[in-house]
Amino acid sequence: MKTDLEQFPAKNPNPALSVANNCTVLYSNKAGEPLLHEWGVVVGEKMPFYLRDLVKSVITLNRPEKMELKIEKKVYLVAFHPSSEEKCVNIYGFDITDQKELEERLRIKEKQNDILYRIGKVALEFESLQNFLDESVKLIANILEVEYCKILELMPDGNFLLRAGSGWKHGLVGKAIIGGEKESQAGYTLFSGMPVVVEDFAGESRFKKPEILRMHEVNSGVSVTIGSIGKIFGVLGVHSRKKRKFTSDDTYFLSSVAFLIAQVIERKKAEEALKEAHDSLEETVTERTSELEKSYISLKESESRLAEAQRMAHIGSWDWNLITGEVCWSDELYHIFGRSPQESGATYDEFLSYVHPDDRDRVDNALKKGLNGESVAGNYRIILGDGEERIVRTEAEVVFDEKNNPVQVKGTVQDITEIKKVEEQLKILANIVESSNDAIGTISLDGNITGWNQEAENVYGYSVGEVLGKPVSIVTPPHLDKETIKLIEEIMHGKKVQHYETLRLRKDGTTIYVSITLSPVFDSYGKLIAISFISRDITERKKIGNCSEYS
Numbered sequence: 001m002k003t004d005l006e007q008f009p010a011k012n013p014n015p016a017l018s019v020a021n022n023c024t025v026l027y028s029n030k031a032g033e034p035l036l037h038e039w040g041v042v043v044g045e046k047m048p049f050y051l052r053d054l055v056k057s058v059i060t061l062n063r064p065e066k067m068e069l070k071i072e073k074k075v076y077l078v079a080f081h082p083s084s085e086e087k088c089v090n091i092y093g094f095d096i097t098d099q100k101e102l103e104e105r106l107r108i109k110e111k112q113n114d115i116l117y118r119i120g121k122v123a124l125e126f127e128s129l130q131n132f133l134d135e136s137v138k139l140i141a142n143i144l145e146v147e148y149c150k151i152l153e154l155m156p157d158g159n160f161l162l163r164a165g166s167g168w169k170h171g172l173v174g175k176a177i178i179g180g181e182k183e184s185q186a187g188y189t190l191f192s193g194m195p196v197v198v199e200d201f202a203g204e205s206r207f208k209k210p211e212i213l214r215m216h217e218v219n220s221g222v223s224v225t226i227g228s229i230g231k232i233f234g235v236l237g238v239h240s241r242k243k244r245k246f247t248s249d250d251t252y253f254l255s256s257v258a259f260l261i262a263q264v265i266e267r268k269k270a271e272e273a274l275k276e277a278h279d280s281l282e283e284t285v286t287e288r289t290s291e292l293e294k295s296y297i298s299l300k301e302s303e304s305r306l307a308e309a310q311r312m313a314h315i316g317s318w319d320w321n322l323i324t325g326e327v328c329w330s331d332e333l334y335h336i337f338g339r340s341p342q343e344s345g346a347t348y349d350e351f352l353s354y355v356h357p358d359d360r361d362r363v364d365n366a367l368k369k370g371l372n373g374e375s376v377a378g379n380y381r382i383i384l385g386d387g388e389e390r391i392v393r394t395e396a397e398v399v400f401d402e403k404n405n406p407v408q409v410k411g412t413v414q415d416i417t418e419i420k421k422v423e424e425q426l427k428i429l430a431n432i433v434e435s436s437n438d439a440i441g442t443i444s445l446d447g448n449i450t451g452w453n454q455e456a457e458n459v460y461g462y463s464v465g466e467v468l469g470k471p472v473s474i475v476t477p478p479h480l481d482k483e484t485i486k487l488i489e490e491i492m493h494g495k496k497v498q499h500y501e502t503l504r505l506r507k508d509g510t511t512i513y514v515s516i517t518l519s520p521v522f523d524s525y526g527k528l529i530a531i532s533f534i535s536r537d538i539t540e541r542k543k544i545g546n547c548s549e550y551s
Helices: 030-039 049-061 097-127 129-144 185-192 211-215 246-278 284-312 330-335 348-354 358-372 417-434 452-460 478-492 537-551
Strands: 018-020 025-028 065-071 074-083 088-095 147-154 160-166 196-198 220-226 234-240 315-321 326-331 374-382 389-400 404-414 439-443 449-454 496-505 511-522 529-536
Touching: 018 030, 025 030, 030 065, 030 074, 030 088, 049 065, 049 074, 049 088, 049 496, 065 097, 065 511, 074 097, 097 129, 097 246, 097 315, 097 389, 097 404, 129 147, 129 160, 129 246, 129 439, 147 439, 185 196, 185 220, 185 234, 234 537, 315 330, 326 330, 330 374, 330 404, 348 358, 358 374, 358 389, 389 417, 439 452, 452 529, 478 511, 478 529, 511 537
Parallel strands: none
Antiparallel strands: 018 025, 018 088, 065 074, 074 088, 147 160, 147 234, 196 220, 220 234, 315 326, 315 404, 374 389, 389 404, 439 449, 439 529, 496 511, 511 529
C-alpha cells in the first residue's frame, strides 16, 4: 500500500515524509533527507525516541502538530498531519529561512527609519549646531548597537577635530585631533569618497589604526564622509570592539544619516551667516547686500538639500502663521498629500478634508489642545485625491508670544504606511505564537523570563505580569535549580536541548511533568541574545505510563 506522499513528485522542493504508526519511516523525498539526517535515521528505521511520542499523539488524537527546526543556516516549519485511512503520519517541511531573515531586516529597517525621523526632529528642536551633533551621535550608536560613534570636523590644516562623540573617554570630545593623512581611516575615507568598512583591523592593509582607536581597543567600524565635494564638513564613523560584519543596510543607513547631517549643518551655517549679516549694521549697504545675497543663495541651496533628505526619510515639514494665516509646506509634504508644489499650502480646513472622517475630530481636538500648551503628536489616516488611504505620524509645536498668545504652529509629518504594514505582519506572527497549544516564551542569558504566551499562563498558573523579569527558578523545583542552569549553559555552548523531560513547579505549588525544548535566539549579527523555550505538560501521559507499568 502506497502512502499519499509517494504520489508526490520525487523532486518536490519541500521535504515530504511518511511515518507508520509504529514510528518507522516509510518514505522520504530528496528534499526530506536533511530532516532525516538531523534526526539521525534513514527510511526503514524508527524515528528517534524524542519524536515517537509526538507521532503517536498525532495518530491517537487525530490532530496535526507543528514545530520549527533549525538545520545549519536554514529554518524549517515542520508539520505532522495524521492520515487516518493509512494509520500513518505525513510530515511536510517548509523552508521559512527567508521569512525569518525578512522579519529581522524589516525590524532593523523600521528602527533605522525611526532614527532618521528623530534626527530630523532634533534638527528642529535644537538651535545650537553642537547640541544637534551631540544628540545625533547618541541616536546613531544606539540604533547600530556600537560602543563608539564620532563626528570628525575637517580643520584648515587637513587634520580632524573630534567635534562630537559617544562612548569615548572623558575629555576627548572637542579636543582630540586625528591625523588627516591617507594612512588613517578618516583620511582614507575622505580621499576615497566612498564608505569604508573594516571588519577586523588586524587584517587591515589600506591604512593604519589611529591611536584613538587603539586606546579604545576598536576592532571594526564603518566611516562615511559628511558633505559633498567642495563642501566637506568631515567624517561620520561608528566603531566596535568586536570583529563585526557590517551589512550593506548598515552602510546605506549611515550614508543616509551623513547626508541628513550635512544638510542640517549647511542650513545652520546659512542661518548663522544670515543672522550675522543682519546684525552687522555698521557695514556699508553694498557690503551688507552682498553678504545677504550670498547667505540667501546658500540658504536656498541648503533648503533644497534638506528637502532631498526629507524625501529619503518620507518626512515633510510645515509652518502655519496664526497671525497672517499663511501656511508653508515642504516639497515632501506636498508629495505625501498628493498635491503639487505649485499649489499653495493647504488651509487648515483643506488639511482637515484630507483626514479620514473617523480620525478628523481627534486630530482637530489635538491641535486645539496644542493651542492651550499641550503637546501635539499622534498617528492618523489620510485619504488622497485618488482615494488611496495612507497612515501618517504628526508632531507639532505651538509658538507663543510674550503674552502667551499662540502665534505660530510648526511641525513634521512622516508617512508610516509601510511601517504599519510590517507591524501588522509581525502581529500575525505573534498571534500564531500566542495561540499555540504549547507554553512558549523566552529567557535572557542571565536566566530571567522575558517572554510568556497564553498557554504558558495555563500550564504554570502565572500571568505575564507576574513572571516577566523574574528568574526562571520561579517555576523550577528547588532541587532542580542546578539542572536549569546546566541546560542554559548547554545552549550557550552551542548544544541542543530537545524534548527534555523534567519536573516544573506551578504557582499553586503542585509539580508537573513537562517536555522542554530550548533553542538559541540570535540577533542579525549572529550574536546569542536570548533562549526560547517550548514546554508541554505531559503529566497525564506520565500517569498513564506509570499505571501501565504497574498493572
